[in-house]
Amino acid sequence: MRKHFTKNAAATAVLAALAGGATLAQAQDTGERGRDGELKIIYWQAPSTMNPYLSGGTKEVEAGSLVLESLARFDQNGELVPYLAASIPTIENGGMSEDLTSITWTLKSGVLWSDGTPFTADDAVFSWQYCTDPAGGCAHTSYFDGVADMEAVDDTTLKISFSEPKPFPYTALVGAESPIVQAAQFADCTGAAMPTCTEQNFAPIGTGPFVVEEFKANDVIRFSANENFREDGKPAFASVLFKGGGDAAGAARSVLETGEFDYAWNLQIDPNLLAEMEGAGKGTVAAAFATSVERLHLNQTDPDPALGDARATAAHPHPFLTDPRIGQAMSMAIDRELLVEIGYGAGGKPTCNVLPAPAAYASTANDGCLVQDLEGAKALLDEAGWTDTNGNGTRDKDGRELQVLYQTSTNAVRQDAQALIKQWWSEIGIGTELRNIDASVFFGSDPASPDTFGKFYADVEMYTNNFSGVDPEAYMARWLCDGAPSPDNQWQGTNNQRYCDPDYDALVRKMAVTADLAERQAIAKEQNDMLMASYTIVPLVHRGNPSAHAATLGGVQMNDWDSELWNAADWYRTE
Amino acid sequence: MLTFTIRRLITAVPTLLFISLVIFMVVKLSPSDPTGNLPLTIPPEVREQIREALGANDSLLVQYMKWLKLFFWNEPLTAVQAWTGLDLGADTTQRIISYQTRSPVMDLVMERMPQTLTVVGVAYLVGILIALPIGILSAYRQYSVFDQVGTFVSMVGFSVPPFFSGVLVIVIFSVLIPSDSFFWLPSIYDTTHRVTDWESFTVQLRQMIMPVMVLALQITAQISRFTRASMLDNLNQDYVRTARAKGMSERVTVLKHVLRNSMIPVVTVIALGIPAIFGGAIITEQVFKVNGLGQLLIIAIQGGDVPTVQTLTFIFAVLIVLFNLIADILYGLLDPRIRYD
Numbered sequence: 001m002r003k004h005f006t007k008n009a010a011a012t013a014v015l016a017a018l019a020g021g022a023t024l025a026q027a028q029d030t031g032e033r034g035r036d037g038e039l040k041i042i043y044w045q046a047p048s049t050m051n052p053y054l055s056g057g058t059k060e061v062e063a064g065s066l067v068l069e070s071l072a073r074f075d076q077n078g079e080l081v082p083y084l085a086a087s088i089p090t091i092e093n094g095g096m097s098e099d100l101t102s103i104t105w106t107l108k109s110g111v112l113w114s115d116g117t118p119f120t121a122d123d124a125v126f127s128w129q130y131c132t133d134p135a136g137g138c139a140h141t142s143y144f145d146g147v148a149d150m151e152a153v154d155d156t157t158l159k160i161s162f163s164e165p166k167p168f169p170y171t172a173l174v175g176a177e178s179p180i181v182q183a184a185q186f187a188d189c190t191g192a193a194m195p196t197c198t199e200q201n202f203a204p205i206g207t208g209p210f211v212v213e214e215f216k217a218n219d220v221i222r223f224s225a226n227e228n229f230r231e232d233g234k235p236a237f238a239s240v241l242f243k244g245g246g247d248a249a250g251a252a253r254s255v256l257e258t259g260e261f262d263y264a265w266n267l268q269i270d271p272n273l274l275a276e277m278e279g280a281g282k283g284t285v286a287a288a289f290a291t292s293v294e295r296l297h298l299n300q301t302d303p304d305p306a307l308g309d310a311r312a313t314a315a316h317p318h319p320f321l322t323d324p325r326i327g328q329a330m331s332m333a334i335d336r337e338l339l340v341e342i343g344y345g346a347g348g349k350p351t352c353n354v355l356p357a358p359a360a361y362a363s364t365a366n367d368g369c370l371v372q373d374l375e376g377a378k379a380l381l382d383e384a385g386w387t388d389t390n391g392n393g394t395r396d397k398d399g400r401e402l403q404v405l406y407q408t409s410t411n412a413v414r415q416d417a418q419a420l421i422k423q424w425w426s427e428i429g430i431g432t433e434l435r436n437i438d439a440s441v442f443f444g445s446d447p448a449s450p451d452t453f454g455k456f457y458a459d460v461e462m463y464t465n466n467f468s469g470v471d472p473e474a475y476m477a478r479w480l481c482d483g484a485p486s487p488d489n490q491w492q493g494t495n496n497q498r499y500c501d502p503d504y505d506a507l508v509r510k511m512a513v514t515a516d517l518a519e520r521q522a523i524a525k526e527q528n529d530m531l532m533a534s535y536t537i538v539p540l541v542h543r544g545n546p547s548a549h550a551a552t553l554g555g556v557q558m559n560d561w562d563s564e565l566w567n568a569a570d571w572y573r574t575e
Numbered sequence: 576m577l578t579f580t581i582r583r584l585i586t587a588v589p590t591l592l593f594i595s596l597v598i599f600m601v602v603k604l605s606p607s608d609p610t611g612n613l614p615l616t617i618p619p620e621v622r623e624q625i626r627e628a629l630g631a632n633d634s635l636l637v638q639y640m641k642w643l644k645l646f647f648w649n650e651p652l653t654a655v656q657a658w659t660g661l662d663l664g665a666d667t668t669q670r671i672i673s674y675q676t677r678s679p680v681m682d683l684v685m686e687r688m689p690q691t692l693t694v695v696g697v698a699y700l701v702g703i704l705i706a707l708p709i710g711i712l713s714a715y716r717q718y719s720v721f722d723q724v725g726t727f728v729s730m731v732g733f734s735v736p737p738f739f740s741g742v743l744v745i746v747i748f749s750v751l752i753p754s755d756s757f758f759w760l761p762s763i764y765d766t767t768h769r770v771t772d773w774e775s776f777t778v779q780l781r782q783m784i785m786p787v788m789v790l791a792l793q794i795t796a797q798i799s800r801f802t803r804a805s806m807l808d809n810l811n812q813d814y815v816r817t818a819r820a821k822g823m824s825e826r827v828t829v830l831k832h833v834l835r836n837s838m839i840p841v842v843t844v845i846a847l848g849i850p851a852i853f854g855g856a857i858i859t860e861q862v863f864k865v866n867g868l869g870q871l872l873i874i875a876i877q878g879g880d881v882p883t884v885q886t887l888t889f890i891f892a893v894l895i896v897l898f899n900l901i902a903d904i905l906y907g908l909l910d911p912r913i914r915y916d
Contacts, residue, residue, distance in 0.1 A: 056614065165590075246763075258745075258762050492619040
């Protein structure tokens, strides 16, 4: 009876803390390891492997993050938190060299792998060699870009040298996508042998809070608490059932309505349906925002099929989208609030920037786009010389109709947005033809396929892009003149809309040699504003990642900068 | 009969080879990319390296020949080696590897076979067991209330897709009924559940009820219609009148004479439906997260996982050819007048 009473009292205290927005520090989040039984997580896309280096997909990275850890992870604010490292090296604490060419991590001492053997700096060096072996096809080699050498100075000291100054060196072995694997386990699995080590890839030994007990690819994973985890009393859960499969609505229902599961990931479904499910009171939906932006790209080259092999190349500029006034009018015609309300709910916010976060990098110069202005858009098109001379409802100029082909991937939310935007554009006299392409084709990079987003055989295309981590340097370097996809590079460039401005290229080069944080932020804002002023990119929605968790699950800190399960070691049962 | 069987088996070989080539070309020439579903944060050069490591950049002929060799030589040898423990010199590192999981496709198939067979197989059995009596009775009492109700239920079973009926039963049995009630059923199938004693058996039974019933409704609808039609054809035959005139009981007339003759087309339908059990039930498996072979196929298609799609569809093709043959042989057993020699 007494036990029962204290339990209730503690639950009330937690509720009170929640209501007051205070940190959760009551009875339930401390105690013995494994005290809270089973944690049930559902990912409607099931993980295919437990080795994030082999897959690159978000679902594998997040499942892997329960087992594998890195030197440091990003918290919910995008700030670095040391995990296997004792502290974050900086110039001030002497961990980073003045010339920005090397960084020295000090590792926590006494950390054990789940099999009981000690974790050392050699494991970190091995992880680098493992991923960068060219024969392996590692999905996250870009995290090791610029790393010239890694050296285990002693068991707890790791020195990373870069081939050129690296102002933001926290990529290699930082974050869930670049974890440390055990050298002893993967010693025979390097290079071409990487995929043949099924046993290792399905059950890697890690330093994280959980250990793989059973892995069924694309179906289900069972974990148990890691008895050698370095923090006492963590994790609170003795086991994890990580189920996959089905669809987003079913996953949401299993947490919010039937209460069978504790946590459901990536619930990109009709916001009304989600709100209705949430009304059952069994759980809540929370979204974390990082850098994902749903945007329109306006093709700066002419995709006219009559041009044959030269279509959509720099040799043929687009007949009208190269005039920023057209792009501006298209942007002004869009009601971003409504797009969010219909398609995204809590999982989206209207935005006018292609770089909306971290806050210190986000520009406020473009916020005028948040208000729809159809009259202004019409006036702008009139000014640009486009009028409806033949009375067919679409503006024209010199015999050319203001007609665009607008493509995106097949996805209910995107098709709704397409229909709305088509309607708004028709109101200002722009004719739109809609097209949607299966995601695996649209986002594919087969140079023979005419339907990829890189080839961009359309006038306008819509999709979401983002960057990992918190440093936008590489992301903002996507829009260099020579980054444009073309037949010369097998259509593999990153500058899909073929934007080209020498001043922008100069800013990218300046960013690469600037170490001062404030200056980097200023450059990033300037880059963002240049892109926005060119109207080659029209940002629509800053997207978050909505996930649901049961009302009885405590300690969840939604995070889109790292794995959503980044702090699963701290999760606990509130009642 | 034996020569017929052998002849059919031999002609099946070129048929299957041709099918495998067609499947390969269809899958390969479709513009899907195994790296297409990866996050956009992974740069194009890295994607190219991944495709290179997967072997997705080899010429089509090389890829097809590789697959043939692996499927018809390495995989059977590896399987025999694993079963018997003998060392036949098979290179166990050379297997058909899935692009998505980077693990042998056959292992995935074997891992998923049990849950597909349990759920879809039981549904098929339940469906048949319900369908046969309904079909027989509906035909015997044609246009009675029972027949009308049976027709209605069959129509519903035919026309309501499982993505509707599945979600409907979930809403009724998992959402509306409180979870502490006896009638509450889990909406998500737990594939890690092991049956060890009576209690775990009841848990297994409970989690199977909804997917099995949703599937059985469709199967029942189809087979009961066939049985009814076939029974009606026979009930008006002269030999039935003769049997009755001879004073045989209704029971013997209907269940011995009419039923046996009516079973011929029904057995064909049932036999030809068996490969579909192995194919899983894509939609029902997705709705209840049974994650069997159907779900494996659909996510492999979505992920551009050529080796998995190719291997699975080919296995289905083999099963279909095989059960066509079995149905033909069953004809001969049921009706001595049909012999192929």
